[in-house]
Amino acid sequence: MSLSASQNRAGLALIAPASILAIIFLIAPLSSILVLAFTDYQLGDRSLRFIGFENFQALIDDPVFWKSLSNTLIYSAVVVPGSMLLGLVSALLIDAGTSLRSFYRTAFFMPVMASLLAMAIVWEFMLHPSFGIVNTTAKALGFASHNWLKDGDIALYVLAVIGIWQSFGFNMVLFMAGLSAIPRDLYDAAELDGTPHAWERFKLITWPLLAPVAVFVAITSAIRSFQVFDTVHALTQGGPNKATEVLLYTIYAEGFEFFRSSHAAAITIVFILLVVSVSLLRFVSLKKNGEGA
Amino acid sequence: MKRIDLDIRDGEFISLVGPSGCGKSTLLRIISGLEQQSGGSILLDGATVDRIRPRDRDLAMVFQSYALYPHLTVAENIAVPLVMRRLNTTERSLLGTLLPSAKAKRKEIAGEVGRVCDALSISMLKDRKPASLSGGQRQRVALARAMVRKPSAFLMDEPLSNLDAKMRVQARGEIAALHRQLGSTFIYVTHDQAEAMTMSDRIAVMMGGEILQVDTPDQIYQMPLDLRVAEFIGSPKINVLQAALTEGDVLSFTFADTANNRVQAAFRPEAARLAGIANAPLAGVIHHIENLGADLFVQVMTAGGNLVVVRCDPGGIRPAIGDKVGIVMDEARLHVFGTDNRRIEGSYRLEAPL
Numbered sequence: 001m002s003l004s005a006s007q008n009r010a011g012l013a014l015i016a017p018a019s020i021l022a023i024i025f026l027i028a029p030l031s032s033i034l035v036l037a038f039t040d041y042q043l044g045d046r047s048l049r050f051i052g053f054e055n056f057q058a059l060i061d062d063p064v065f066w067k068s069l070s071n072t073l074i075y076s077a078v079v080v081p082g083s084m085l086l087g088l089v090s091a092l093l094i095d096a097g098t099s100l101r102s103f104y105r106t107a108f109f110m111p112v113m114a115s116l117l118a119m120a121i122v123w124e125f126m127l128h129p130s131f132g133i134v135n136t137t138a139k140a141l142g143f144a145s146h147n148w149l150k151d152g153d154i155a156l157y158v159l160a161v162i163g164i165w166q167s168f169g170f171n172m173v174l175f176m177a178g179l180s181a182i183p184r185d186l187y188d189a190a191e192l193d194g195t196p197h198a199w200e201r202f203k204l205i206t207w208p209l210l211a212p213v214a215v216f217v218a219i220t221s222a223i224r225s226f227q228v229f230d231t232v233h234a235l236t237q238g239g240p241n242k243a244t245e246v247l248l249y250t251i252y253a254e255g256f257e258f259f260r261s262s263h264a265a266a267i268t269i270v271f272i273l274l275v276v277s278v279s280l281l282r283f284v285s286l287k288k289n290g291e292g293a
Numbered sequence: 294m295k296r297i298d299l300d301i302r303d304g305e306f307i308s309l310v311g312p313s314g315c316g317k318s319t320l321l322r323i324i325s326g327l328e329q330q331s332g333g334s335i336l337l338d339g340a341t342v343d344r345i346r347p348r349d350r351d352l353a354m355v356f357q358s359y360a361l362y363p364h365l366t367v368a369e370n371i372a373v374p375l376v377m378r379r380l381n382t383t384e385r386s387l388l389g390t391l392l393p394s395a396k397a398k399r400k401e402i403a404g405e406v407g408r409v410c411d412a413l414s415i416s417m418l419k420d421r422k423p424a425s426l427s428g429g430q431r432q433r434v435a436l437a438r439a440m441v442r443k444p445s446a447f448l449m450d451e452p453l454s455n456l457d458a459k460m461r462v463q464a465r466g467e468i469a470a471l472h473r474q475l476g477s478t479f480i481y482v483t484h485d486q487a488e489a490m491t492m493s494d495r496i497a498v499m500m501g502g503e504i505l506q507v508d509t510p511d512q513i514y515q516m517p518l519d520l521r522v523a524e525f526i527g528s529p530k531i532n533v534l535q536a537a538l539t540e541g542d543v544l545s546f547t548f549a550d551t552a553n554n555r556v557q558a559a560f561r562p563e564a565a566r567l568a569g570i571a572n573a574p575l576a577g578v579i580h581h582i583e584n585l586g587a588d589l590f591v592q593v594m595t596a597g598g599n600l601v602v603v604r605c606d607p608g609g610i611r612p613a614i615g616d617k618v619g620i621v622m623d624e625a626r627l628h629v630f631g632t633d634n635r636r637i638e639g640s641y642r643l644e645a646p647l
Contacts, residue, residue, distance in 0.1 A: 185356050185357075188327050188347075188356070188360065189354070189360035191327065191346070192347050192353060192374075193373045193377055193438070194348045194374055194442075195377050196348070196377065200377070
């Protein structure tokens with residue numbers, strides 16, 4: 001089928017606004033990063049030179065980059081399951097309860113809306129080694145106190161706990177939406193069919209029917225956890241001794257503290273690949289679900 | 294709901310019928326235990342089950358939405374009641390499926406599921422998911438899931454209301470046949486009086502949270518104890534006219550406004566016939582004629598402004614719209630109700646034509 005010239009023009013005119021916006025805000029910056037990653041450009045330089053894969057070669061040899069990448073993955077490995085589990089449990093509890101539902105929903109969603117930078121300062125006070133509420137409570141209960149943010153062995157995990165606290169409310173809201181889509185009749189049917197207790201009903205109905213939501217939550221949580229920056233910047237600046245160095249913080253430090261723009265661009269490419277690969281995972285799982293139904 | 298006193302016999306097919314919101318579904322859910330009654334007792338086989346969980350009442354339910362588990366295949370859906378009751382927690386778990394006892398039980402369950410599927414001729418659907426089934430097929434799967442456990446009673450909550458008219462008539466016959474074959478008690482909730490009439494041994498007509506009458510379909514149709522029952526059962530609707538009783542048992546439609554002994558007279562369309570004006574206790578002008586092929590329903594607008602429907606034989610003389618006609622009722626099939634809607638028993642004569 002061939003389109004007439006006027007149909008062609010109309011078609012182009014219709015896709016123009018979206019494509020122009022996509023070019024300005026997405027494709028142009030991304031391609032300039034891609035180009036920059038293959039040059040020796042530093043912020044303020046008047047000229048630049050293409051150096052091929054030298055930036056990437058340098059990354060491979062750079063222990064800080066590897067530390068940063070592995071820290072990011074460890075952080076995600078703690079935050080994603082943690083915030084999913086907490087989000088799911090709180091969604092189930094709120095859904096099962098009858099009173100104060102909107103209060104709990106709002107309260108648990110608060111950290112998502114609040115500015116994380118401001119909240120980080122609150123956390124800094126709470127975690128303060130000498131007068132923070134965490135240590136005073138630990139002492140009162142007879143536990144050892146820690147210098148939470150200055151101890152290289154635990155600092156990353158402390159940040160992960162803050163990350164869970166910050167993001168589980170978002171997952172909770174998504175799970176609650178998923179729960180409300182499950183017909184009540186199914187639970188009635190399950191009761192008459194003889195499911196002995198709540199856990200069995202969860203296994204029979206809730207979890208399988210929440211699976212699509214859970215996949216979505218896992219992937220958005222993973223992408224959001226890759227993007228951790230605010231708490232690192234406010235609380236540890238990547239320290240102590242690179243123990244909390246994460247990808248986004250490394251990019252920031254390389255680009256805006258050491259002005260090694262091309263180096264930062266190369267790390268950005270790695271970061272983008274990471275995000276894209278997780279997004280592809282979602283695409284694949286959606287396709288699989290679509291075939292299964 | 295108030296004063297519900299319903300005695301259901303073993304092996305009986307009883308329908309709870311009434312307009313939406315009359316409490317029939319709530320009553321069914323209370324029998325099943327999914328909802329708690331605020332007072333009174335539910336007895337099964339003579340023993341109270343008030344404190345017994347729904348799963349332990351040995352009842353199966355077919356829901357209006359069918360409530361099939363969407364992620365399980367037809368065979369898995371039907372197997373759920375057996376899996377939940379026969380396998381213990383370990384055997385149901387992921388690792389437990391490897392246990393020899395679990396394997397043996399699952400094999401046995403698969404056999405029973407197969408037999409139920411054969412009985413309802415849905416064997417070819419076993420590996421499909423509910424989403425890919427038609428309404429009629431889903432309804433059979435829901436029925437199979439209820440049957441597989443051989444419960445002492447089946448509770449059905451409007452199981453046919455999501456089917457199209459043709460499927461519904463077919464499914465009606467199938468469910469009635471199933472009841473005869475299984476011999477179990479069926480409690481069937483519907484708002485469709487035709488379903489109740491065609492399938493039931495007995496019908497309980499509910500309105501406003503109250504059971505108005507429990508009787509066989511014939512009794513309900515021919516001897517309604519309440520005007521609301523008479524109006525709900527039967528299509529087209531029973532004719533109801535204001536009347537007055539004179540001389541004790543003479544029914545007059547041409548009564549004075551001041552007349553005492555006001556009653557409501559009701560008669561079904563087939564209990565009346567058209568006649569000449571001269572011989573009729575009631576007269577009017579033909580307003581509309583509904584030709585259903587087998588029946589001719591003639592709507593007559595009476596002088597008093599009431600619309601009366603009369604069934605005519607399509608083979609006889611065809612009346613025409615606008616004709617002035619008289620209506621003569623069969624005196625034996627007249628129902629008289631008081632102003633409180635209760636039936637007034639007795640035999641009545643029609644007032645002689647003027």
